[in-house]
Structures are given as C-alpha cells and as structure tokens.
Amino acid sequence: MLSIGELSKRTGVKIPTIRYYEQMGLIDAPERSSGNQRRYSRQGFERLSFIRHGRELGLTIEDIRELVTLSCHPEKPCGDAHHIAARHLASVQARIAKLKRLEKELKRISILSDSGHVGECNVIRSLSDHSHCETEH
Amino acid sequence: MLSIGELSKRTGVKIPTIRYYEQMGLIDAPERSSGNQRRYSRQGFERLSFIRHGRELGLTIEDIRELVTLSCHPEKPCGDAHHIAARHLASVQARIAKLKRLEKELKRISILSDSGHVGECNVIRSLSDHSHCETEH
DNA sequence: CTTGACCCTATAGCTACTAGAGAGATTATA
DNA sequence: TATAATCTCTCTAGTAGCTATAGGGTCAAG
Structure with a gap:
C-alpha cells in the first residue's frame, strides 16, 4: 500500500x-x-x-x-477508443504544423543583432507587421 | 473611429x-x-x-x-525583446519535439484493427503500458 | 514521547478567455 | 419621426486543469 x-x-x-x-x-x-x-x-x-x-x-x-x-466494460467494441486516438492524432498533427510555422516566424524575428534599441528592434516591428501573415485579417 | x-x-x-x-x-x-x-x-x-x-x-x-x-520606451536597448523571442523559440522547439513523439505513439496506438473488443484493444493497452516510454517514471 | 516529515480538508487563485443577463445606444427602414 | 433590429454596455459566473495556502491531524524514527 x-x-x-x-x-x-x-x-x-x-x-x-x-x-x-x-x-x-x-x-x-x-x-x-x-x-x-x-x-x-x-x-x-x-x-x-x-x-x-x-x-x-x-x-x-x-x-x-x-x-x-x-x-471497465471489456465486452464493448473498441471503435470508440480508436476514434478517440484518431481524433487526437489529427489535432496533434495540426498543432505540429502550426508550431512549425511559429518557429519559422520566431527565427525570422530574432535572427538579427541584439545591439540596437527598441526603435529599430525586429521583434517589435515583426509583431506589428502583417506582411508575413499566412492567415488573413 | x-x-x-x-x-x-x-x-x-x-x-x-x-x-x-x-x-x-x-x-x-x-x-x-x-x-x-x-x-x-x-x-x-x-x-x-x-x-x-x-x-x-x-x-x-x-x-x-x-x-x-x-x-513605449524606444530609447531602451532591445535585448529584452530579443530575449523574450529567443526564450519562446526554445519552448516552441521543445513542444514540437514532444508532439512528434506523441504523434508517433498515437500512430502506433491506432494503427491496428477497429474490430476488436476493449479486452484486446490497443489504445487502452498502450496507455497502460510503460515499455515505450521515453521518460522514466 | 517528542520531533519532523508527511497528510487531511476546504477554499481561493491561476491563465486566457467565454457566456449570459438585463439594460441602454445606434442605425436602417417605414 | 417612430420603431424595430442590431449593437453595445457592465457585471457576474463559468471553463480546464491544475496549484497554492491555511490551519489542522498523523506517522515513524530515535
């Protein structure tokens, strides 16, 4: 115990x-x-x-x-269990795809020098900038 | 307006x-x-x-x-902003790696037939099974 | 038998929203 | 100009999945 x-x-x-x-x-x-x-x-x-x-x-x-x-009910068909796994697989794959896009964007953002001032900072400019958007808004 | x-x-x-x-x-x-x-x-x-x-x-x-x-303070150095982006890049990469492991596991889980009963179901057996774990516990 | 590490319940807090109630504002149409 | 449809307002409470705290009780070693 x-x-x-x-x-x-x-x-x-x-x-x-x-x-x-x-x-x-x-x-x-x-x-x-x-x-x-x-x-x-x-x-x-x-x-x-x-x-x-x-x-x-x-x-x-x-x-x-x-x-x-x-x-707890081993007599039932297990289609439901597979369905849950399959549904989740799809959503995991979607999340991976989305995160990869974000990774690319973050790399683009933070690649440049650290020596500047906020006035010319890429991080902030990138977040204000729509030209790289893949979703329209 | x-x-x-x-x-x-x-x-x-x-x-x-x-x-x-x-x-x-x-x-x-x-x-x-x-x-x-x-x-x-x-x-x-x-x-x-x-x-x-x-x-x-x-x-x-x-x-x-x-x-x-x-x-709002463009006179400050932008190291902080880069730091935030970089920190986040690291965590995004970690999440991608983890999700890929999960994807593999889910595929392994749901690959087999849907025709069985829970008693011999892979989804449930896999979730009880530690032999594929990459983290020890 | 005491000390320190553990455990108990109950309640509140966390992030980042989302939903609903009930009332007032704005706008389009007759 | 009147009215109906559609916003919008504030306030409160709910969501998931925990995490933290307060104020106490329990267990095991020495």
Whole structure:
C-alpha cells in the first residue's frame, strides 16, 4: 500500500493533482489508514499511470474518462477508443504544423543583432507587421 | 473611429476578449461615444494587432505586456525583446519535439484493427503500458 | 514521547478567455 | 419621426486543469 506521497513520486503526478483526479471521478477513492490517510493499491497505481499517459498525449480529462469507462466494460467494441486516438492524432498533427510555422516566424524575428534599441528592434516591428501573415485579417 | 464590433471583425479578436485585454491593461481604454460605447482609433487597431500576433506566436499576456512597455520606451536597448523571442523559440522547439513523439505513439496506438473488443484493444493497452516510454517514471 | 516529515480538508487563485443577463445606444427602414 | 433590429454596455459566473495556502491531524524514527 502506497501513501499519496509515494504514489506521487512513482507516477510523477503531483499530490494535489491526484486528489483533483479523485474529485473529478477519474480514479476511485482509495482505502484509508486508521488515521484517514489515503492508501493506494497496485490497481490505483496502474489507473493513475494510465491517466498520466493520456494526459501526456494531450487527451482531455473527458477523453480519459471515456477510456476509463470503456476499460471497465471489456465486452464493448473498441471503435470508440480508436476514434478517440484518431481524433487526437489529427489535432496533434495540426498543432505540429502550426508550431512549425511559429518557429519559422520566431527565427525570422530574432535572427538579427541584439545591439540596437527598441526603435529599430525586429521583434517589435515583426509583431506589428502583417506582411508575413499566412492567415488573413 | 471603429466600434468594438468592427475592430473585432478586422483583427479577428472576439469582443469579450478585447474588453478583457483592456481590463488587463494590455490596451489603453479608448475614447467613448456620447452614449458610452468604445471608439477605436488607428493606434488602437495597431496595438490590438500587435497583441494578436504575439498571442498567435504563443507569447503569454505577460510577455506581451513587457513588449508593449518596451515599445513605449524606444530609447531602451532591445535585448529584452530579443530575449523574450529567443526564450519562446526554445519552448516552441521543445513542444514540437514532444508532439512528434506523441504523434508517433498515437500512430502506433491506432494503427491496428477497429474490430476488436476493449479486452484486446490497443489504445487502452498502450496507455497502460510503460515499455515505450521515453521518460522514466 | 517528542520531533519532523508527511497528510487531511476546504477554499481561493491561476491563465486566457467565454457566456449570459438585463439594460441602454445606434442605425436602417417605414 | 417612430420603431424595430442590431449593437453595445457592465457585471457576474463559468471553463480546464491544475496549484497554492491555511490551519489542522498523523506517522515513524530515535
């Protein structure tokens, strides 16, 4: 049986976050010690690891709740789970594309000398400048 | 002079967001019509565009506030502005790297058949499985 | 048995918005 | 000029996903 602090160390999820997940119903309320402290079993550890992976992959709490529910009903078809992953894959790819554009822009912005004054500064000029926009506005 | 609605259309920033920026002190409170409605000048439009660009690049409100302050003091050296851009470039690159790892993982997860049941589902198994982790925990 | 590290609940705060209520202003049309 | 449609106003509260704080109780080593 793990205390919340040990569970936190082993999963890398912060203590208040673990309690938050419990409150949100993502993890079951664990057993308590005689002094009312949380004591986690191996299952508790695994559930939290599952959630942590999901969050690292950028799934929302809601997505994870769906997956948790599915995993409690192994007789259901798993199309839903694939659907969640696929939906997320698309959004990850979109985010990568967008960030790459931003990277290019930031490089363009900060490439020049650091020695000037704000009056002729590229960072500020670039942010005021629409000529490089890829979205129109 | 633009109404808040027109300003919103031209910059792509939603009306409540414009008022929020004003409240946060990112943009100056504009003139008002006789009936107390906001009326924006060309400068107001430019300032908001500047902010919008910054947000699109993922700068925080605080970063932008610093840049706005800098841009009001053109006699200062612009190292600070470059520093903000450079710091952000680093974090964008880190995010790209992380998302690419996630993309790979999601592809691995959702590549297989959709026909199974949760019991043998890859999505859920993968999220419980640490063997592909690149970060240790 | 005391000390220090840990844990408890409850509440408030964070970022960057977004939504809604209820009232007033502006503008287009009849 | 009257009226209807469309803005716009302020204020409050809600969103996600935590994080921090206050004021207390618990656990394990020496």
